[in-house]
Amino acid sequence: MSTTNVAFVSAQVLANEDLGADCRLLRLAVEPELDTSAVRPGQFVMVRGPWAHHPMLPRPFSVLDTADGQLEILVKVVGRGTTLIAGLHRGASVTVLGPLGRPFPPPTPGVRDLLAGGGAGIPPLYLHALRAPAGSAVELLYGGRSAADLVLVDRFAAARLSWHCCTEDGSAGSKGRVTDLLEAQLDFPGDQRVLACGPTPMLKAVASLCEARGVACWISLETEMACGIGICRGCSVAHPEGGWRCTCTDGPVFEAGEVVL
């Protein structure tokens, strides 16, 4: 990873919007210190609010968008840190470290990208689809338990992305899981690859489906992180041939065979 673009900035919360399903969209003013044009889809930032020592560590979030020189993140509330960050009001100050990590491989002419996202795993895939050059073949596949989990779909429509969704209860799109959607798409005759982000069990299912069908697969992993920048070695994942990979600097995007899920 090149760290030359990495900045550590004090940023302001410009907006905090409720997306439903315990998710908030935060827009952060990070320019000029953090050059948002350097952010690549799949990269993340470490965010920390103005509290003392509990929690002490920043939290990693994928970059959702960088519209107008601002940085957007989606925050799903799962614990103490995300509760506090999701509760930040407009005007609050946070620190942001980034952009960090290895991004998704950029779109390649003649290769179709299938983007498989579950739950709060949609942000880096959305940015990848949004940034794909005109004429690229990109299909966004989005799964949740029910319609309410499918946050941000209004943005997909506004950006005229090509997308399909499914829900486990059938309340939106087809009934089933994102792997079912993916399987239906894999019969495509041309070159294609899969980029996935979501809970680890979903990544596992996607990776084994791709392996069985001989399709290249890239996954974005989530692990505990303390530093986000390669100095604590707290984010290790096992490599199939032994040793470790650092999720924060070698990832978070890995080719499926690079890590043991």
Next chain:
Amino acid sequence: MTVDLAMELCGVRFATPVLSASGTFGYGLETAAVLDPADLGGVVTKGISPLPRKGNPPPRICETAAGMLNSIGLENPGVEWFADEKMPPLRAAGATVVANFFGDDPDEYVSCAAALDKIDGVAALELNISCPNVAHGGMQYGTDPRLAGRLVSACRAVTTKPLWAKLTPNVTDIVAVARACVEAGADALSLINTLSGIGINVRTRRPRLGNLFGGLSGPAIKPVALRMVHQVYAAGLGVPLVGIGGITTGEDALEFILAGASLVQVGTATFSEPTAMLRITDELRQWCRELGAERVGDLVGTLKV
């Protein structure tokens, strides 16, 4: 009023008393985009062993109230790699380098000390006799004054560089271990390493760390660290002390200095704020002004009890 923050320890000059703590700043250059290591008092490297070492299974960290547990397990690619890959850029960057090292047994400690002794640009050696994470490494030496002393004197014999011994807080009598290390030839003492602890996930009823046991660091341990620095300083062993544990502000650093530390190290705070060491240095300078001290060295051990 200008304040002189420089400190000299065993013949080595540190531009400021604020250094990175081992294992919390990599090899000093990972964060170069936001912090120039030459602006620090010094860089204490991640623990180095004679041979590469794999480290513990994940999860390796979990956050706790005002702190965190880690069970990294001293993962590192070994001393040869350190000399070839990491020292040249560190030398070029003009950083003052203290090499933290350990081994699985006394022979490994000695061979690592001997190898580090030969590396140009390593200003001092910090002997980690205190890591609580590894079944065979460290813990037993750091908790038994006799074993600690033997290890220090074995390493002492193979290096002419200043040798610091880094102590574990997981003992009943810190002064006994400190004294044994000094009698065996340690030039300085660093204290403290992490406190042994565990965390439990109540949903899964499983440990929160892959290794079960981990080391507690961060603001939560500061009072314990300060107490130990005070006790060792008060014992008057005649060597300088390096204070470590939960420092996040210049005021914290000053507390350690008043208790008797000549230098301090900042660890976990760097994870929340990669530039914390620079802020802490600025705040310390302000404090010296406020207390009317022209040299930070004048404040060492001036706690009134």
